[in-house]
Amino acid sequence: MTEQAVIIGAGQAGAQGAQSLRAAGFSGRIVMLGAEPAPPYQRPPLSKAYLQGTLAAERLALKPHAFYAQNGIDLRLGVRARRIDRSAQRVETESGDAVAYDRLLMATGAPPRRLNCPGAELPGVHYLRTIADCEALRPVLAKASRLVIVGAGYIGLEVAASARKAGCAVTVLETQARVLQRVAGPEISAFLDARHRAEGVDLRLGARLSGFEGRGRIERAILAAGEIIDCDAALVGVGAAPEIALAVEAGLAIDNGVATDDQARTSDPAIWAAGDCASHPSRLYGRRLRLESVANAIEQAKVAGANMAGGDVTYDAVPWFWSDQYDIKLQTAGLAEGADAAVVRGDPALARFSVWSLRSGRVLAVDAVNDPASFLAAKKIIAAKTPIDAKSLADPATDLKSLAS
Amino acid sequence: MPKITYIEHNGTEHVVEAQVGVSVMEAAVKNMVPGIDADCGGACACATCHVYVDPAWLDKTGKAEPMEESMLDFAYQPKENSRLSCQITVRAELDGLIVRLPEFQG
Numbered sequence: 084m085t086e087q088a089v090i091i092g093a094g095q096a097g098a099q100g101a102q103s104l105r106a107a108g109f110s111g112r113i114v115m116l117g118a119e120p121a122p123p124y125q126r127p128p129l130s131k132a133y134l135q136g137t138l139a140a141e142r143l144a145l146k147p148h149a150f151y152a153q154n155g156i157d158l159r160l161g162v163r164a165r166r167i168d169r170s171a172q173r174v175e176t177e178s179g180d181a182v183a184y185d186r187l188l189m190a191t192g193a194p195p196r197r198l199n200c201p202g203a204e205l206p207g208v209h210y211l212r213t214i215a216d217c218e219a220l221r222p223v224l225a226k227a228s229r230l231v232i233v234g235a236g237y238i239g240l241e242v243a244a245s246a247r248k249a250g251c252a253v254t255v256l257e258t259q260a261r262v263l264q265r266v267a268g269p270e271i272s273a274f275l276d277a278r279h280r281a282e283g284v285d286l287r288l289g290a291r292l293s294g295f296e297g298r299g300r301i302e303r304a305i306l307a308a309g310e311i312i313d314c315d316a317a318l319v320g321v322g323a324a325p326e327i328a329l330a331v332e333a334g335l336a337i338d339n340g341v342a343t344d345d346q347a348r349t350s351d352p353a354i355w356a357a358g359d360c361a362s363h364p365s366r367l368y369g370r371r372l373r374l375e376s377v378a379n380a381i382e383q384a385k386v387a388g389a390n391m392a393g394g395d396v397t398y399d400a401v402p403w404f405w406s407d408q409y410d411i412k413l414q415t416a417g418l419a420e421g422a423d424a425a426v427v428r429g430d431p432a433l434a435r436f437s438v439w440s441l442r443s444g445r446v447l448a449v450d451a452v453n454d455p456a457s458f459l460a461a462k463k464i465i466a467a468k469t470p471i472d473a474k475s476l477a478d479p480a481t482d483l484k485s486l487a488s
Numbered sequence: 489m490p491k492i493t494y495i496e497h498n499g500t501e502h503v504v505e506a507q508v509g510v511s512v513m514e515a516a517v518k519n520m521v522p523g524i525d526a527d528c529g530g531a532c533a534c535a536t537c538h539v540y541v542d543p544a545w546l547d548k549t550g551k552a553e554p555m556e557e558s559m560l561d562f563a564y565q566p567k568e569n570s571r572l573s574c575q576i577t578v579r580a581e582l583d584g585l586i587v588r589l590p591e592f593q594g
Binding site: 125127128142145147149150153378381405407412414454455456458459484487 | 517520532555
């Protein structure tokens with residue numbers, strides 16, 4: 084049969100997978116199935132500039148319109164895959180079509196976790212993942228509404244910043260003891276906490292949501308401790324769960340998402356997976372990871388695409404993330420779990436500093452606030468597993484570039 | 489629309505019509521100019537949109553802000569005329585701009 088690659092998912096990983104597959108010399112057909120009506124686009128602006136209305140819709144697209152036809156990519160939008168028939172090697176869509184493949188990439192992403200509390204289904208309770216979600220949320224900001232945000236992770240904090248900019252009264256509810264607890268250290272949490280409060284965000288840590296109430300739409304949030312917070316809308320950002328239904332039904336190995344090896348291959352030799360939906364073994368950290376980030380989607384999809392074309396590439400990039408809140412640029416390289424020491428360079432009071440997480444004298448991760456040089460140096464140091472002297476690192480006179488080379 | 493010329497490391501030239509208001513990086517990505525990766529989508533978070541501005545255009549493109557400068561330190565083979573193209577906004581005055589691309593990004 085003619086070589087035909089199928090990609091399930093038209094997001095960051097799907098688009099990169101298609102590009103890399105073609106770049107590696109694959110000359111067969113590529114069919115991309117995307118559930119959303121929009122061609123592959125960047126999600127980060129959905130909590131920032133696009134939500135604020137300062138970015139035109141066409142600038143969200145990852146590739147120009149002509150890219151797909153020019154690269155022989157049959158992009159089918161608004162098409163949801165229903166089932167993967169691994170023995171027949173074809174993907175069945177919800178509309179009843181069957182698309183044959185000789186190689187398949189799963190890039191289905193990770194939709195937001197939904198709340199399960201009373202009132203969770205009330206109109207006015209928003210999630211944020213897609214352009215449609217963002218466009219539904221934008222009028223809330225335009226009306227300078229009273230907004231309750233559930234979750235002080237990246238999404239919650241970025242929307243809080245955007246909402247304050249729009250003049251909304253914002254209350255953020257977080258069950259943990261500090262913001263960004265899952266992904267950042269105490270120094271970063273403290274810095275962001277202070278900034279959000281200074282910007283007028285009513286930040287409630289250790290607060291548990293009991294449910295929402297209202298007649299016909301949300302009118303208030305009820306906390307477990309009993310307090311009632313009147314509001315016009317709510318935005319829920321309590322994490323994302325990998326979209327694995329197709330993989331489960333098809334019998335692929337699952338382990339915190341679709342399990343892949345270090346070459347992005349699943350338990351089926353004709354199927355690869357990349358991005359938010361997939362986990363991989365990290366040589367750098369010695370454990371299986373599932374990373375929800377643009378960088379992971381891009382890098383893992385590059386590996387998948389190359390290998391789907393017969394390559395032999397291993398996925399081994401340093402994880403990295405960024406978050407823009409107000410005029411703060413937070414960039415994080417690596418993962419800090421298991422750190423036994425932390426070194427702060429610079430001065431949080433000057434809003435330009437970096438926090439280095441070390442274990443056994445090596446850098447695990449760095450959180451850099453308005454300090455891209457430290458971020459970029461850290462990526463090199465982490466990758467090289469350079470032994471670092473904590474005293475030297477803490478000394479502001481030490482030149483990072485020399486440590487990184 | 490202002491015209492921008494991107495010259496790849498291997499000498500291949502791409503002349504594109506760029507929209508006023510977008511970045512030099514976006515104009516490249518929109519017109520499928522190879523050699524500019526823009527991994528972070530223009531968020532000044534990755535340094536993979538690195539270009540060398542033609543010396544004749546340094547005045548008009550202006551100087552990099554301190555944050556961009558510090559990121560350029562870590563780009564591949566930075567030079568005096570290095571810029572992150574996501575930080576150069578296309579204006580009418582940049583019609584005819586020439587930038588050269590490094591051999592590698594990131």
